[in-house]
Amino acid sequence: MGRHLWQMAQRLARGFQHGKKISPVPWRQGVLAGLIMACLGWANVANASDHADPSNLMGPESNITDLFFFPDGDRLVLIFNVRRALSTKPPYDLTPYTYEVNLDLTTPVSFDNPADVARYGGTVTAPAKLHADAKVRIRLNNDAGLDRIDYEGLQNTADIRTSFGVRDDPFNFPRFYGVNTISMVMSLPRSAFPAGQKTFILWGTTAKDGMQIDHVGRSIRTQLPRFGFLNTIAPNQQLPALIEHSMRTNDLYNFLKGNKQWWSGALADLMETTFLLRKYDNQPDVMIYTDQFKVGYPNGRLLTDDVVAQTCATGDCLLMDLSFIEGGFPRSTTNDKPFLSEFPYLAEPWPEKPPAPPPTRSLTPYIVAAVILLLLASWAVVQGLRFILRHLWQVVRNIYALATT
Template identity: 25%
Template structure:
């Protein structure tokens, strides 16, 4: 959660860029509308990932804001600049376990640090996967590590929508510490105080409204002159809290219904916080993406 609405990077969790979640994307495959891409970017240094961390994309498909499906990504110790990644698929109660549990759908795959991506497909053919260095869609001059999964849209279990978010947890002395999370884009600008941001990152989406609604209402009063009722209406309309991306695959994908790689979320977020008064006209995301999975361009 390192990107705020001004476009500046905030400090990494625990001072470690490897634990820093950047952006979460959810959109249909451009070539097959029956498939959905889930992409989590992290580590703005684009170096090997933390071997004691669990990076997770979580999906709630029944509206209780608890994980029903989780893709867990774990990385090996890097050796001579090379690294392996495992992907586990956890369902229901297993999807709520901090550790990387579930069925292994990809194991010991090479992370792509070169221009040529290693692309993988599961034995069943249902899942495609990529992990490696890619150009940051939000900051075209930056490089990040992308973890990308493409799967049949029906697997999400949308009825009619799902809620998707990401988490980074790191094993510290035998216990997992939740150090970052990602849902709506550029939310870290809501928490200029380091202690508040750390608490938010460690929390669960089902606590967001009760814990953080008052904070966001106050912030929007300061940034946009919102009254309390106006702020609540805007938060409700966007679904800002809880901090999860809502995605209805039957509707066009454009933030806040999912998020595509080319969505101008900087302008959107600035207008949201200032009640439409301040667009970010000097900030434009790149639009030249790959036509095929994993869609993000090589660095």
């Protein structure tokens, strides 16, 4: 539905209908304003991954929070977390979902572009060839314990150490202090991978009934509003999707920027800062780790990495701003609980809190719809008054003309 709204708004912005030029009459501008508001609202309520995304309220166990990957001695540690802001005791609703981490061991990665290295850990030189050479597929019980784990493409799996359950949420952000997450921790021997393997490309997904719901690659990326649409797209298809999305949003942005209406400039500014893709965004959303460089974001991710500050250093500061708004000054740069120095690394969970009333349905779509209807109603009233005043003025002019002849 969101895509169809974008296409309708794009068609009006371009000013063509059946191949003919459309004049920018007021009713079309009003409809376009409503469509753009709907598009922006839809982008905000779409399912997305990472902590600060709009949550899937009816299925929060599908929401990914974090992906970590780092070496510890002669082993590699993989941590995959879901279900943000957890503060209640089991049972949860975990059994319908499949949690999967994919590892691409062969697609080439270049480290020649300093900007890409700083933002993504490297450059995937052939994004269309991204694939999973190895997989870890997990099903959990509703008490957050393991139901089943399957390995594909990994060797020596008997030496893989695992831990599943509720742990402290390791994300350093004020909103998630004092709450827990559901964590899947794996310590893999180097012998699980081909001899001499130095570079890894990773991403995680959640799915239900075979349909992908959420995706995570590089930290915080799909949390940003402009990337929410990537969550159901496979990494090898993300570059074409990014290019197509950029073309659609640029058409609307250029129209809004060139329009003299007050609302148009305001929406253009909102699009530019929040929804418009940047020139450096055309990389698939994956995590890159290589032994060639020191571990730590964006080269893999450590539990202690302050990714809010690190992503802000390369241009994405949404969470940095929010961390000051919600947490005050000085901003905390460490987790609210110390991490463990050994497996399973994450801190013990926080005590349970009384459960909040279960959500029934997100109010956000209704709020967005109300705003759109209010905008269109206000525009209709103004246009009606303008029509009446013009008609009355014409009547007055006609009467005056008759009286003076």
